Amino acid sequence: MLNVSIIVPAHNAMPELTETLQSVVDQTFDKSRMEVIVIDDGSTDGTFDEICRFSQNYPELFVTRRLDVASGTPAIPRNIGIDIARGEYIFFLDADDRFGEQAIEKIVEHAHNWDSDVLLAKVVGAKGREAPRSMFSHNQASVDVYSSKLMWTLAAWRLFRRTLITENGLRFDEAGRPEDADFVIRSAHYAKVVSIASDYDYYYLAWRSDRDKNASENNWNSIGKNLIAYRKIFDFLGTHVSAKDRNKVLMRRLFKRDIVNLFIAIADSKESDSESAFKEAHALVAPFYHSSVQQSMETYARLILDTAFFDDLTTLKKVVELGNQFPEVCVFQVVASRVMCSLPVSFGGRVFDLTDSMIIGRIVNKVEKVPNDNVLRLGGVIEVSPALYVLKNQVSVSLTMRAPKGIFEFSQKCEIEWIVEENLTDKKQSYSISWKLDFDFEKFIDANRLKLSLLPQIKWHLGLKIDCMSYHVRFRIGSRCEGKALEQFLENTISVKGRCLVPTLSPSRNFCFTQNRDD
Amino acid sequence: MLSVKRIFIGICRLLFNFLYLIFCRFSRRNEVLFISRQSDEPSDDFLALGEEFEKREFRVVYEVKKLSINAVFAYSIHIVRVIYHLARCRVCFVDRYNPIIGLLNFSYDESAVNKWGIQNDFPIEPIIIQLWHAFGAFKCFGYQSIGVNEGHSRTTVELFKIHRNYSWIFCTGEDSRKPYSEAFGYPIERVLPLGRPEYERLSNMAKNCGSEHLRDEITVLFAPTLRKSRISQHPLREQQDSITKRLDERNIKSIWSFHPLEETGTVLEGSGDILSEVDYVVTDYSSIAYEAYLLEKGVLFYTPDIKSYLASPGLNINPLATSSDIVFLELDPLLRYLQELVDGKSYPWDALGCFVGNVFAEQPDGTTSRIVDFCLSEINRVRDGLVTRK
Numbered sequence: 038m039l040n041v042s043i044i045v046p047a048h049n050a051m052p053e054l055t056e057t058l059q060s061v062v063d064q065t066f067d068k069s070r071m072e073v074i075v076i077d078d079g080s081t082d083g084t085f086d087e088i089c090r091f092s093q094n095y096p097e098l099f100v101t102r103r104l105d106v107a108s109g110t111p112a113i114p115r116n117i118g119i120d121i122a123r124g125e126y127i128f129f130l131d132a133d134d135r136f137g138e139q140a141i142e143k144i145v146e147h148a149h150n151w152d153s154d155v156l157l158a159k160v161v162g163a164k165g166r167e168a169p170r171s172m173f174s175h176n177q178a179s180v181d182v183y184s185s186k187l188m189w190t191l192a193a194w195r196l197f198r199r200t201l202i203t204e205n206g207l208r209f210d211e212a213g214r215p216e217d218a219d220f221v222i223r224s225a226h227y228a229k230v231v232s233i234a235s236d237y238d239y240y241y242l243a244w245r246s247d248r249d250k251n252a253s254e255n256n257w258n259s260i261g262k263n264l265i266a267y268r269k270i271f272d273f274l275g276t277h278v279s280a281k282d283r284n285k286v287l288m289r290r291l292f293k294r295d296i297v298n299l300f301i302a303i304a305d306s307k308e309s310d311s312e313s314a315f316k317e318a319h320a321l322v323a324p325f326y327h328s329s330v331q332q333s334m335e336t337y338a339r340l341i342l343d344t345a346f347f348d349d350l351t352t353l354k355k356v357v358e359l360g361n362q363f364p365e366v367c368v369f370q371v372v373a374s375r376v377m378c379s380l381p382v383s384f385g386g387r388v389f390d391l392t393d394s395m396i397i398g399r400i401v402n403k404v405e406k407v408p409n410d411n412v413l414r415l416g417g418v419i420e421v422s423p424a425l426y427v428l429k430n431q432v433s434v435s436l437t438m439r440a441p442k443g444i445f446e447f448s449q450k451c452e453i454e455w456i457v458e459e460n461l462t463d464k465k466q467s468y469s470i471s472w473k474l475d476f477d478f479e480k481f482i483d484a485n486r487l488k489l490s491l492l493p494q495i496k497w498h499l500g501l502k503i504d505c506m507s508y509h510v511r512f513r514i515g516s517r518c519e520g521k522a523l524e525q526f527l528e529n530t531i532s533v534k535g536r537c538l539v540p541t542l543s544p545s546r547n548f549c550f551t552q553n554r555d556d
Numbered sequence: 557m558l559s560v561k562r563i564f565i566g567i568c569r570l571l572f573n574f575l576y577l578i579f580c581r582f583s584r585r586n587e588v589l590f591i592s593r594q595s596d597e598p599s600d601d602f603l604a605l606g607e608e609f610e611k612r613e614f615r616v617v618y619e620v621k622k623l624s625i626n627a628v629f630a631y632s633i634h635i636v637r638v639i640y641h642l643a644r645c646r647v648c649f650v651d652r653y654n655p656i657i658g659l660l661n662f663s664y665d666e667s668a669v670n671k672w673g674i675q676n677d678f679p680i681e682p683i684i685i686q687l688w689h690a691f692g693a694f695k696c697f698g699y700q701s702i703g704v705n706e707g708h709s710r711t712t713v714e715l716f717k718i719h720r721n722y723s724w725i726f727c728t729g730e731d732s733r734k735p736y737s738e739a740f741g742y743p744i745e746r747v748l749p750l751g752r753p754e755y756e757r758l759s760n761m762a763k764n765c766g767s768e769h770l771r772d773e774i775t776v777l778f779a780p781t782l783r784k785s786r787i788s789q790h791p792l793r794e795q796q797d798s799i800t801k802r803l804d805e806r807n808i809k810s811i812w813s814f815h816p817l818e819e820t821g822t823v824l825e826g827s828g829d830i831l832s833e834v835d836y837v838v839t840d841y842s843s844i845a846y847e848a849y850l851l852e853k854g855v856l857f858y859t860p861d862i863k864s865y866l867a868s869p870g871l872n873i874n875p876l877a878t879s880s881d882i883v884f885l886e887l888d889p890l891l892r893y894l895q896e897l898v899d900g901k902s903y904p905w906d907a908l909g910c911f912v913g914n915v916f917a918e919q920p921d922g923t924t925s926r927i928v929d930f931c932l933s934e935i936n937r938v939r940d941g942l943v944t945r946k
Contacts, residue, residue, distance in 0.1 A: 368734045368744060379744045381730045388745050 040070045040145050041126045042199070044118030046111040048078035050132035051087060053245055058091045060135035060241075062098065066142040074100045074121060076114035079107030084132075112209035112216035115193070119202055127202065129193040129217075133245045135163075140239040144196055147234045151178040154228035156196040157187060158239035166244045171398070173235035174516055174546055180233055182225045183282035187233060189290050191218040194240055201228055213266025214259055218295070222270060222287070226277060257302040260314045264321070267299065271321055280327065288330045296322050297338045300345040304357035315350045332393040336378060336422045337363060337465060339389050344380075352385040359384070361466050364423040371431075371506040376424050395422045395510055397467075399501070400517045401548070404525035407475060411531055416473035417514060417522075418456070419501065426468040428505050429455055434472045435502045437511060438481060438550075440495050447482045448502055449474060472501070478550075479533045497538070499548040515548030565715050569659045572639055576660050579643030584681065585615065587645040588931075591638055591654055592620040594689060599651060601687055604753035608928045609647075617641050647931045648682045650722075651689040653698075658717040665723075666946035674699055674741030679723050680938045680945065683931060686725040686740065687752060691846035692915040693727075693735035693872045695781065700739045701869035706784050723934070726750045726927065731914040735872040750930055751916075751923035758850040759920035761832060774898050775809040777834040781842035782815035789861040792840055795887060806895055815842070836897065838890070841865060849912050854903035857883040858890050879907035 043061060047054055061073050075092075077085040085103055092099040102117055115129060126148060130136070140158065148156050162168040172186035180187055193209070201207070205227045210216045225231055257263065270291070274283050296318075303315050323346050334342060340363060344356045359366055368379045369391075376395060379388040396419060403416030415436065425432050435448040451472040458467050500513040515526070526548055531538040538550035588609045590602040598606070598618040606616040619641060621634045638656050642648060650657060662679035698719055701707030708718060719740045725747045727736050737744040778799065780792035792799075796812060803810045811834060831837065837848040838856045845855045857875045862885065865871065875883045881904045884890035897903060937943050 368730075370734060370738070370744065372743070377744070379733070381733075382749055383730075386745060388743065 038070065039072055039124040041066075041072075041128055041141060041196070042118070042122035042124030043071065043073045043128045043130050043141070044115055044122065045073065045075045045130045045132055046078055046114035046118070047075060047080065047084050047088065047132040048107055048111070048114075049080045049082045050084045051080075051082045053133040053243070054084055054087050057130065057132055057135050058087070060138075061130070062091065062095055063138055064136065064141045065139045066145065068095070068098050070145075071098070071141060072100055072122070072124060073098050074102070074118045076117050077101070077103040078111070078114045079104045081107075108211075110209075110211060110214065110216050112211045115209045115216075116211065119199075119208070122199060124199060126196050127199050128196045130240075131194060134194065134243055135241045137238045137241070139237060143237050144234060144239060147176070147232060148196055148198075151230060151232045153178075153196070153230050153232040154198045154201045155224055155231045156234060157190070157232070158195065158234045159237060160190070160194065160240045160242050161238045163241040163243040166242050168242045171517065172233055176236050177233040179230050182228070182231055183278070183287060184285045185233070186286065187225065187231060188222070188287045191215070191221045191290070193217040193221060194242070195221070197224055198228075210266055210269060212262065213264075213269060214262040215266055215295075219266060219270045219273065223273060226273075257298050260299070260302055260306060260308070260311075263299050263302065264314065264317055267295065267318075268321055271325060274325070283325075284327050284329050288325055288327065289333050292322075292326065292330055292342060293334060293338050297341050300341055300353060301357050304350065304354045312350055315345075315353070319345065332390070335394055335397055336389075336391055336424060339391065339394065340367070340378075340380070343387055343389060344385060347387065348385045355384050356380065364427050367427075369424040369427045371428065371508045374507045374509070376422075376505070376508050378424055391422055391424050392508065395425060395503070395508075396512055397421060398517070399512065399514055400519050401514050401522045401526075402519040403473065404518075404522045404529070406525075406529045411477070411479065411533065413476040413526075413529060413531065414473070415476050416471070419470045419472065419503070421468055421470060421503075423466070423468050425470075425503070425505060426455060426457065432470070432503065432505045434470055435504070436472075436474045436476060437500045437502045438478075438497045439500065440497060445482075449481055451501075470503075478531050478538060495552045496541075497550040497552065498543065499550070513543070513545075513547035515542065516546045562715060565659070568655075572635070572656060572659050573661055575636065575639045576643055579640045582644055584644055584646055586613065587615040587617060587641065589638075589641045589645040589648040589682070590616070590618045590620065591648065591657070592651050593623045593654060594620075594652060596620060596622050599689065599754075600757060601651065601689075601753045602649065604757065604924050605649065605687075605927060608924045612928060612932065614646075617645065642682060645682045646935050648684045649687050650684065651687055653716075653718055655716055657684060657722075658720040660721065662721060664946040666944040675720060675722070677721060677946075678746065679721055680934075680943050683723045683934050683938070684721055685931070686719070686722040687927075688725070688727065688736070690843035691728055691732075691752070691755070691850075692843050692912075693732050693739060694843050694845065695841045695865075696735070696739065696870035696872055698739035699741040700735065700872075704868035704870070706865075706869035722746070724748055724930075726752065728752055728755050729914045729916045748930070749917050750927050751920065753924040753927070754847075755850070755916060756920045756923040758847060762851050773807055773809055774835040774894075775811060775833065776803065776894060777811045777813060777830060777837045777844075779813045779837060779839045779842050779844045780815070781840055789864060791860045792838075792858065799887065799891075802891055803894070806891070806898070808894055808898060836894070836903075838894075841871065845908075846912060846915055849908055850916070854897070854905075855882065855908055855911075856890060856893065858887070859883060860885050860887075873911060873913070875911050878913070879904075879911040881907040882911075 045057065075088045077088055088101050092101050100121065104114065108114065119127065126145065144156060144158050147153065157172065159173045160168040169190040171189055201224060205223065207220055207223055209220050299318055303311055303318060326342065326346055340356055344353045366381060370377045375390055375392045377388055378391050380386055398420040399417060401417040403414060405414040407414055434451045434453050436451055437446055437448040439446045451474040454471045456469040456471055498513055499515065500511055502509060502511045527540050529540060537553055539553055541549045541551050543549050590598055590606060592599065598620050602618060606618065609616050619634060619638045621631060623631060635656055642660065663681040665678045665680045702710050702713055722740065722742065725736050725740055725742060727733060727747055727749055728751045729749050733744050733747045733749060736747045778792060783790045800810050811830065813830060831848055831851045831853055834853060836854045836856060837844060838858050839845055840857065840859050848855045862876060884893065
């Protein structure tokens with residue numbers, strides 16, 4: 038029985054295709070239980086020759102097809118692949134990416150164990166490309182499609198049960214662009230079990246040597262096709278998914294990435310019909326721009342979206358033109374604990390409340406026990422809104438340790454350093470605070486004053502607190518770690534005055550210490 | 557003492573509002589009111605705006621009177637006149653804090669709710685505009701410097717309802733919007749960079765005069781800013797005699813102009829006119845630096861007390877950070893630099909440009925008519941019922 042069909046659409050995919058197909062034939066999985074369907078999409082370079090070479094070397098493994106003329110979208114070859122696939126599962130592999138050696142073996146094993154209809158396997162970046170990370174903290178046999186971070190990526194590289202596709206008539210969008218988001222959303226919606234495997238580097242997502250050929254890079258050069266794709270997506274979400282569910286994660290993702298890019302493309306467009314495209318996009322997505330979605334938008338996305346929805350195209354063009362320079366032009370203020378951003382009057386003068394979107398991401402990248410001491414050296418990076426960078430002279434970061442319900446809270450200021458980087462993925466600047474602190478529990482809580490022995494067994498939650506004038510925000514740390522930070526944290530028990538602090542994780546996998554007696 | 561003050565202010569508030577209610581029985585007319593307690597004469601800003609309003613067939617009323625302990629009766633009459641005109645005018649301009657405005661209750665815009673600012677009331681009848689008397693916001697003021705020597709106490713601010721009741725606040729450029737919104741306690745969208753007529757006037761003056769003057773000697777204007785507290789340092793006042801003497805020895809003429817609210821010292825009226833006669837300006841933290849910039853006069857900052865001034869009242873723009881080339885913390889280097897300028901050293905205009913930043917919008921022409929147009933459009937919005945009354 039065939040367990041898996043791997044579908045690879047390939048259009049002028051050399052030289053990367055060689056490595057891609059080689060990664061397939063190098064799989065540890067039994068090749069008699071898989072097939073590789075490679076569809077040459079009217080290539081004019083050596084792509085088809087390379088496909089034939091692999092096919093001749095592995096005639097049992099490869100199924101090949103060729104389109105005489107390039108279709109212009111990976112949707113058509115993928116749909117052809119679906120039609121001829123025979124496996125229990127289908128995996129869509131892009132012609133410029135590759136698998137880890139044990140990828141298929143582990144994916145199929147997980148899918149069987151978890152009875153998955155859709156399985157998203159951990160993706161890692163290669164050749165300078167960044168991959169989504171937030172959803173890959175740990176293995177999840179079954180996730181809630183709308184509240185988990187699954188929907189932060191809407192790309193097709195994942196495993197689908199073939200019957201899920203056929204029974205629900207799922208097809209990639211041949212007329213719209215992006216072609217895969219609608220397919221991925223519908224499949225997740227109809228699936229009974231959606232899983233995430235994070236225990237291995239399954240899929241390497243890479244830039245092509247010539248970046249212009251990357252499909253994702255070219256998503257925004259055809260506004261008409263974009264509008265077709267998003268009409269399909271928003272129509273489906275409007276009719277099949279409750280507002281409560283879709284606003285949890287999916288709408289945030291769609292607005293933050295897709296709709297922002299759509300409006301930027303419209304504003305940048307030199308076409309005479311950009312005004313009508315603007316109106317069409319506005320009418321299509323404005324009803325979905327719920328206040329909870331709006332408030333979660335990062336600063337730049339918020340600027341673009343609010344201007345698009347509440348001003349006109351002329352103002353939007355001006356704001357888009359600002360690009361990376363926007364923090365220099367906008368005014369950021371802390372007013373009565375709220376962080377406000379205002380555009381100059383010549384840019385519409387709109388004022389945004391950014392309070393709920395100050396922290397974009399956080400990662401712990403260092404946990405070490407200081408030798409011969411009862412001290413943990415902690416460190417990490419917090420990605421923040423440019424608003425905090427502009428107000429950086431007023432910003433401080435403290436490590437906090439809170440008992441449940443905040444009965445006790447202790448904090449200590451961290452050493453911080455600001456990092457401003459050009460983000461390769463979205464070509465925008467990112468602003469981060471690198472923090473570090475030697476965590477000495479005894480000093481931290483002033484153990485001489487606080488009689489630990491009198492305290493019952495208590496769970497301390499580790500977190501960070503950012504203060505900027507009257508604005509304060511607290512958040513926990515640990516759910517995202519880099520390197521060996523998580524293992525190091527879990528290995529190091531701290532002993533203080535006859536008590537020991539045992540490192541544990543909270544249900545959302547943040548760092549905690551459980552305080553027990555030493556014995 | 558505080559409770560006496562509180563009772564006095566309470567009585568004033570009741571009385572003012574009672575008078576206002578009575579005067580409100582008269583209908584409003586196309587009248588514009590200008591109020592100031594800075595001087596007994598209307599400022600150039602007020603005169604220019606008054607002229608423009610007159611062209612639009614508005615009745616123009618100037619109620620300007622310098623507050624003086626010796627003229628309590630005259631000032632009381634002035635207050636009654638101000639309240640009467642506030643009840644009859646459609647637009648009112650103020651150029652600094654005015655207690656009468658703060659203590660009265662007007663009709664307010666219901667839709668404009670400032671959820672997070674200090675001020676929550678934006679009058680619609682009359683429309684009250686704060687046209688601050690200085691350019692930019694070099695030093696911190698108002699709500700930015702509460703509880704410090706050079707600022708107001710929190711009790712005073714609450715008692716007098718300082719800076720309450722402005723519909724709009726005007727400034728000359730984007731860089732002033734944030735400090736003004738903080739200083740007046742208003743949301744930033746209420747601060748508009750529509751300019752001041754003085755900006756237009758000084759820009760035209762610069763165009764007509766040109767920047768090159770051939771003179772045998774150079775003249776330097778020393779214009780320190782106001783120190784409200786007696787315990788604050790005031791280096792330029794303390795060193796006035798010595799500076800004058802040492803400059804005389806170098807054949808550099810000095811003119812001194814202290815802030816109009818200083819208790820002692822020479823006060824020269826019409827800073828723009830004086831500026832046109834001098835070559836350089838030395839100041840500590842006065843916004844005269846901006847006027848000098850418009851008139852293309854070199855500015856040097858003499859700030860030996862900058863450390864304490866940063867603490868009280870604070871600076872929105874620290875010249876040491878933006879333009880250290882023209883900042884002097886000691887007297888000898890300042891005098892040496894002035895001598896070098898006399899000897900032909902060129903003045904670093906870029907440094908002054910960095911200090912000024914975007915305090916001025918690009919286009920000074922038409923400022924006066926733009927302001928009047930804005931006021932008329934606001935009046936029409938109220939008249940057409942587009943603004944809901946609270």
